[in-house]
Amino acid sequence: MFNRKKISMLTDLYELTMAYVYFKTNENGRAVFNFYIRPTEKRNFFIFAGLYELIKNILEMKFYDEDIEYLKSLNKFSDDFLDYLKKFRFSGNLFAVDEGSIVFPNEPLVQIEAPLVEAQIIETFLINSLQLPILIATKSARCYTVANNKILVDFSLRRTQGFDAGLKVAYSSYIAGFNGTSNILAGELYKIPVFGTMAHSFILAYGDEEKAFKEFAKLYPNDTVFLVDTFNTVEGIKRAVKVIKELGLNKLKGIRIDSGDLVELSKIGREILDMEGFKDSIIFVSGGLNEYKIEKLLREGAKIDGFGVGTELGVSADLPYLDCVYKLAEYRGKPIAKFSKNKTTFPYKKQIYRVYRDGYIHQDTVSHFDEKLEGEPLVKQFIKDGKLVGDIPSISKIRDFTLSQIETLPPNLKDLNNYHKFLPTFTPKIIKTIEELKKKYLS
Amino acid sequence: MFNRKKISMLTDLYELTMAYVYFKTNENGRAVFNFYIRPTEKRNFFIFAGLYELIKNILEMKFYDEDIEYLKSLNKFSDDFLDYLKKFRFSGNLFAVDEGSIVFPNEPLVQIEAPLVEAQIIETFLINSLQLPILIATKSARCYTVANNKILVDFSLRRTQGFDAGLKVAYSSYIAGFNGTSNILAGELYKIPVFGTMAHSFILAYGDEEKAFKEFAKLYPNDTVFLVDTFNTVEGIKRAVKVIKELGLNKLKGIRIDSGDLVELSKIGREILDMEGFKDSIIFVSGGLNEYKIEKLLREGAKIDGFGVGTELGVSADLPYLDCVYKLAEYRGKPIAKFSKNKTTFPYKKQIYRVYRDGYIHQDTVSHFDEKLEGEPLVKQFIKDGKLVGDIPSISKIRDFTLSQIETLPPNLKDLNNYHKFLPTFTPKIIKTIEELKKKYLS
Numbered sequence: 001m002f003n004r005k006k007i008s009m010l011t012d013l014y015e016l017t018m019a020y021v022y023f024k025t026n027e028n029g030r031a032v033f034n035f036y037i038r039p040t041e042k043r044n045f046f047i048f049a050g051l052y053e054l055i056k057n058i059l060e061m062k063f064y065d066e067d068i069e070y071l072k073s074l075n076k077f078s079d080d081f082l083d084y085l086k087k088f089r090f091s092g093n094l095f096a097v098d099e100g101s102i103v104f105p106n107e108p109l110v111q112i113e114a115p116l117v118e119a120q121i122i123e124t125f126l127i128n129s130l131q132l133p134i135l136i137a138t139k140s141a142r143c144y145t146v147a148n149n150k151i152l153v154d155f156s157l158r159r160t161q162g163f164d165a166g167l168k169v170a171y172s173s174y175i176a177g178f179n180g181t182s183n184i185l186a187g188e189l190y191k192i193p194v195f196g197t198m199a200h201s202f203i204l205a206y207g208d209e210e211k212a213f214k215e216f217a218k219l220y221p222n223d224t225v226f227l228v229d230t231f232n233t234v235e236g237i238k239r240a241v242k243v244i245k246e247l248g249l250n251k252l253k254g255i256r257i258d259s260g261d262l263v264e265l266s267k268i269g270r271e272i273l274d275m276e277g278f279k280d281s282i283i284f285v286s287g288g289l290n291e292y293k294i295e296k297l298l299r300e301g302a303k304i305d306g307f308g309v310g311t312e313l314g315v316s317a318d319l320p321y322l323d324c325v326y327k328l329a330e331y332r333g334k335p336i337a338k339f340s341k342n343k344t345t346f347p348y349k350k351q352i353y354r355v356y357r358d359g360y361i362h363q364d365t366v367s368h369f370d371e372k373l374e375g376e377p378l379v380k381q382f383i384k385d386g387k388l389v390g391d392i393p394s395i396s397k398i399r400d401f402t403l404s405q406i407e408t409l410p411p412n413l414k415d416l417n418n419y420h421k422f423l424p425t426f427t428p429k430i431i432k433t434i435e436e437l438k439k440k441y442l443s
Numbered sequence: 444m445f446n447r448k449k450i451s452m453l454t455d456l457y458e459l460t461m462a463y464v465y466f467k468t469n470e471n472g473r474a475v476f477n478f479y480i481r482p483t484e485k486r487n488f489f490i491f492a493g494l495y496e497l498i499k500n501i502l503e504m505k506f507y508d509e510d511i512e513y514l515k516s517l518n519k520f521s522d523d524f525l526d527y528l529k530k531f532r533f534s535g536n537l538f539a540v541d542e543g544s545i546v547f548p549n550e551p552l553v554q555i556e557a558p559l560v561e562a563q564i565i566e567t568f569l570i571n572s573l574q575l576p577i578l579i580a581t582k583s584a585r586c587y588t589v590a591n592n593k594i595l596v597d598f599s600l601r602r603t604q605g606f607d608a609g610l611k612v613a614y615s616s617y618i619a620g621f622n623g624t625s626n627i628l629a630g631e632l633y634k635i636p637v638f639g640t641m642a643h644s645f646i647l648a649y650g651d652e653e654k655a656f657k658e659f660a661k662l663y664p665n666d667t668v669f670l671v672d673t674f675n676t677v678e679g680i681k682r683a684v685k686v687i688k689e690l691g692l693n694k695l696k697g698i699r700i701d702s703g704d705l706v707e708l709s710k711i712g713r714e715i716l717d718m719e720g721f722k723d724s725i726i727f728v729s730g731g732l733n734e735y736k737i738e739k740l741l742r743e744g745a746k747i748d749g750f751g752v753g754t755e756l757g758v759s760a761d762l763p764y765l766d767c768v769y770k771l772a773e774y775r776g777k778p779i780a781k782f783s784k785n786k787t788t789f790p791y792k793k794q795i796y797r798v799y800r801d802g803y804i805h806q807d808t809v810s811h812f813d814e815k816l817e818g819e820p821l822v823k824q825f826i827k828d829g830k831l832v833g834d835i836p837s838i839s840k841i842r843d844f845t846l847s848q849i850e851t852l853p854p855n856l857k858d859l860n861n862y863h864k865f866l867p868t869f870t871p872k873i874i875k876t877i878e879e880l881k882k883k884y885l886s
Contacts, residue, residue, distance in 0.1 A: 010606055012598070012625035013639030017663065021641075025658045027648060070631040076663070116648055123642075127601040128609060135604075155455070158570040159764050161578075162607035163453055166571060182455035188513040196456030201771040204779050205470060205559055215468045220460065220519070230781065231884055259783050311764050320763035321602050321754050328644040336647050338673065340702050441674055 008061045008088070009070075011124040016071070019117045023081050031119045032330035032349045035110040035126060037103075037134070038323040044413040044420050047141045047402060048109055049172045050133030051099045052392045054126060055382055058090050061122070092118050094383035095369075097352065099393075100137075100175055100402030101378060102409060104364060107424050108329075108350040108379065116331065123326045131324050132165060135316040136172035139291065141406055143309060144177025145414045146295040151306030153195045154181035155286055156314025169314045175399045177406070182308070190395055195308075197223075197256070203230040213243040221247070225254040225284055228269075233260055237269050241276045254282035254305070262287075263302040270303035282306055290317070291416055337437045347433050352378040352424065360410040364424035371427055451504045451531070452513075454567040459514070462560045466524050474562045475773035475792045478553040478569060480546075480577070481766040487856040487863050490584045490845060491552055492615045493576030494542045495835045497569060498825055501533050504565070535561050537826035538812075540795065542836075543580075543618055543845030544821060545852060547807060550867050551772075551793040551822065559774065566769045574767050575608060578759040579615035582734065584849055586752060587620025588857045589738040594749030596638045597624040598729055599757025612757045618842045620849070625751075633838055638751075640666075640699070646673040656686040664690070668697040668727055671712075676703055680712050684719045697725035697748070705730075706745040713746035725749055733760070734859055780880045790876050795821040795867065803853040807867035814870055 092114020228236030535557020613629030671679030
């Protein structure tokens, strides 16, 4: 847990040893680095996220006195370099696509244009800042595309990989179609709706399901979702109805089922609730869910109004990391690329042009930043000479934008079960430069 | 990123709605909750970690004014409850096994004994605090058991799931046998050795491998590990040697190979280095490593002195989450258990007794806390009435303890490729209580 803005130190030692050598040898020309995702067959598309938190951190990053003291104690840096770090503020430019955009592998999602030392120092935390939000927004969008407008709630906080992950998951799932989170800190910090009523321990503490339900409903008369599966689910549903009636309440917000055959139990639950006059009561389910299970439950006719999605969302269990990288693309005005087996990096500061057909994404083309092509340019400038350009939109605006982006996904890319390869093409100018650099380096 | 100790709010809304009902109905007796891991075939053992950070956070947790304001804005809590939260400090007891212990599924790793409201409120962040450290310490120990005392360095920061995860990974890998981390914030905060020299972008920025090596070696004459695979690895190794000789340095710390056939290349590298008189220079490798690949490389005769392990360690890629839970075990002096398909919770406040044979763990038995059995009792008290009992050991002491624990692992449990089931037995007293509770609840 951080008590101050320690982002500058959240980096690999080698970023600083390289920066030190650049500094001492005056090798500090204008560099362009390029953040992108390498292709994976596990996802047909990605939702870009994490940009705005990254921007805030870049604008605020600095080294504190005790950081300088610590770095001095390593005996790896001279005093003039430590003085430089003491005054360090990011002075470069940041170009990126909008938060919430549909994006694809190999596309330049964030580009840093800055003196080499600065561009190098921010590498580690830049990648870290983006990876998890992209993973989670993408997995959330996969849930959203199959959930047919049912309620989706992030239940993952206890199983996220650390505290910061808990916040990033709540934020990223919300902008990509979830309706809220159980995480109250995320509710406080990001103004995300929060959800939650009771756990099994609540029933067990009272020892008696009926008493537990009653005490809860008395204090939350219009706002109780009864957890009905502690002992016997069908009995639990009947008991929820009984309690509401006995208390003379006219509203039963809903029930939650956390185990068992959710198709069967939700159908029985719906029947009981309807029969007892609670047609508006919702049936909410949870327990080991993911996008595949949501799709299957709805396909099999489960009578479910909402899903609490926990662990598998919170760690992106089927794809817990992205092969995402931050590569030098241009230095002192010259294009740079690196070649190793099956992996190429892409030279130049770049633009992405998107062409739609019938409202759906049809093709993305990656060009040199100054080339003009048909289509919508996706890359915009967010930081200029170390200062924010324009405003950071509100979370509800970001969410609206993300949902409008999801509308542009061609149906085949929404397929959860099959990989449909969609990659941008690169302009002849870029391709030609790659070939020339290959010749030069590998000859 | 947190600017203050926001741990109290890092929880699920339902913890607070339940706490509210307990508070208003005076249902606040002494409760015992029990944190444990459910069995998985993916791990033969676990290293327990995360305890000391958890303890610090429990001791410091409080609700701040703006948290109370936010909670008030939800219209779910009365003023007297919000006043209670405002004054909230944890007043209970915490029992646990030592940080760094070898542990097994179903064992009570942490037990909270406190008034029900307090024990409930800390659930979410308690689970979150422990899950990732256990996952990472365990995966690190698996690397350590096959690495044959080679150097192991955590390179995962850029791909951990968020900032806090980066710190937890550096800490947990270090106590479980790693030699250090690339993460300088972890170095500063935890006093962990830090490692790192140069990346491919460094070579590409200078455009010329020889010039890049030279500039680096001039500034770090005795401390350079040259990254040799940017263009052609064998040429790179020869160039590293040439640069050191041309600069008249008598020491080449080492080389790093980040791609290609690491068995072949490390053999060639060793040959070149030995031939040129650099028998002490180390060969360090990185790039998509995990415990399986380390084991395989060494088995195939790779001449490797150290491994940089990144992404797959940092997210525990083959097991990115634990089925770990926090269950009510006792309330107002009465044992509690819950039963659902294949899942039972374990009643009572408990002790674990460990019996060794020939220096290896032979059997663990879980008993009621007051039962006296043969063997070493593993559960100790760390917090009493809200106050720390005893001292928190230094990180080097914790690491020594963990490594001594790994020595007690029976050889079959170190097997990476096959599951060997090792679970504790429960005493007749606990078994009998489970049977009685089952009868009572499920009748």
